[in-house]
Amino acid sequence: MSEPQPKPALQQRVAAAILDGAAQIFALHGEQASMNDVAEAAGVARATVYRYFPTREALLEELARAAVTDVDARLTAARIDEVAPEEGIARGVRALVEVGDSFVLLARERGRADPERFERDVIKPLRQLFERGQAIGDIREDIVSARLTESLIGLIVGVLTSSPPLGRDDMTATITRLFLDGARARGPRRK
Known part of the structure; x- marks a missing residue:
């Protein structure tokens, strides 16, 4: 049985949270910022960040x-x-x-x-x-x-x-x- 797909509104909120967190982290730490830092700032798991943005x-x-x-x-x-x-x-x-x-x-x-x-x-x-x-x-x-x-x-x-x-x-x-x-x-x- 496959996993249920998230609703579009939820997907948009998660993507927006990732982008907001990433903007904050990259502005603060520049090239030293990690995807773990982005995930933490966005309040999501690192795997979630990669699900939305593969690289x-x-x-x-x-x-x-x-x-x-x-x-x-x-x-x-x-x-x-x-x-x-x-x-x-x-x-x-x-x-x-x-x-x-x-x-x-x-x-x-x-x-x-x-x-x-x-x-x-x-x-x-x-x-x-x-x-x-x-x-x-x-x-x-x-x-x-x-x-x-x-x-x-x-x-x-x-x-x-x-x-x-x-x-x-x-x-x-x-x-x-x-x-x-x-x-x-x-x-x-x-x-």
Whole structure:
């Protein structure tokens, strides 16, 4: 007699618990994280992790895919392209901070995500925001938009992984203030 199959809703909850646990563990421990650590964080047996994700690579790829989807949805909802650049940066930072551990993992493991999708859905909206800010004189022009984008991502990862952790509002305010103080154009604004 074969084992009864879990219900789809249960499967989705278990998969989500594994992904949440894995994002937390990989963000905290990086390459040193084990599948045992993931299972413990998810509250499931190690065999259950392997039932859903047959390899560590499969788990990391799914985490990266899910994180890109989450980042894209949050950046789109934040409407960073519809407000002044400084407000767009604040909204973008909040969106990325809300992704949390999954964003840390995505930033570190971006090669596991679809590179074209990562560029289109994560990098491009931020880069365009900086370019728009540079065009109107709000953002300094002596640093290329690609470097500003990578700097912001690095700052977000650094604050998300800092100890002791800050609340999301404090993280967002700290990152936005630090970044804008360095990226803000000096001198009069263009018209």
